[in-house]
Amino acid sequence: MCQAPIYLYSIATFCYLALTAWGVFDIRLSYFLKTQYFLKGRPKKTVVLTFDDGPTELTSQFLDLLQQYNAKAIFFCVGEQIEKYPELIQRMHNEGHRIGNHTFSHQPKNTFSSTNLQNEICRTDEVLKKLNIETTLFRPPYGVTNPPIARAIRAAQKETIGWDIRSLDTIIQNDDKLFRRIVRKLSNGNIILLHDKSTRTLRVLERLLQYLKENNFTITNNL
Numbered sequence: 001m002c003q004a005p006i007y008l009y010s011i012a013t014f015c016y017l018a019l020t021a022w023g024v025f026d027i028r029l030s031y032f033l034k035t036q037y038f039l040k041g042r043p044k045k046t047v048v049l050t051f052d053d054g055p056t057e058l059t060s061q062f063l064d065l066l067q068q069y070n071a072k073a074i075f076f077c078v079g080e081q082i083e084k085y086p087e088l089i090q091r092m093h094n095e096g097h098r099i100g101n102h103t104f105s106h107q108p109k110n111t112f113s114s115t116n117l118q119n120e121i122c123r124t125d126e127v128l129k130k131l132n133i134e135t136t137l138f139r140p141p142y143g144v145t146n147p148p149i150a151r152a153i154r155a156a157q158k159e160t161i162g163w164d165i166r167s168l169d170t171i172i173q174n175d176d177k178l179f180r181r182i183v184r185k186l187s188n189g190n191i192i193l194l195h196d197k198s199t200r201t202l203r204v205l206e207r208l209l210q211y212l213k214e215n216n217f218t219i220t221n222n223l
């Protein structure tokens with residue numbers, strides 16, 4: 001019987017490991033679970049604005065700005081922050097924004113294992129329930145998925161929402177660079193990842209909203 005040379009096995013193993021590692025960090029691959037990261041079949045240019053890790057002391061300014069442009073967004077909120085700013089969650093809800101679960105603590109040590117993650121999702125659901133809000137939407141911290149994370153999300157019966165434009169607004173320090181990075185990637189159906197926790201993002205959001213308006217984009221939070 002003819003056997004494949006050992007190097008072929010090595011290449012196959014390497015490819016498998018590389019793909020798995022890529023699948024862990026790139027939510028768009030839907031490698032471990034079904035993830036929505038863009039909008040399908042919209043007749044005109046439509047995008048979704050998403051804000052992670054809040055609410056924070058700056059969120060009300062984000063809400064003011066969104067209101068000014070009549071734009072409805074999705075906020076993926078952290079349970080600990082919801083407990084600090086429940087009135088902002090009420091305001092988001094009243095103003096037509098959608099709220100998603102983004103774990104309770106956002107800590108890697110609590111969100112990278114199945115049982116811990118399930119607890120984190122549950123705790124945040126309970127905090128939201130006290131405010132009469134329920135959500136099926138979930139976004140894993142850092143967009144990281146792996147088999148235990150996928151198991152926990154399935155057990156919690158959540159829809160996983162990713163993004164196809166990662167603004168890197170927590171890393172890029174320059175307003176112009178950040179703005180250009182987002183608009184360069186704009187097409188139809190993008191889900192844009194932002195964070196409602198810095199004045200830089202707030203400034204760039206204003207430019208982005210203006211740009212979207214001038215270029216006839218529709219902003220929706222209907223996935």
Ligand SMILES: [Zn+2]
Pocket residue numbers: 052053102106140141142
């Ligand atoms: Zn996050």
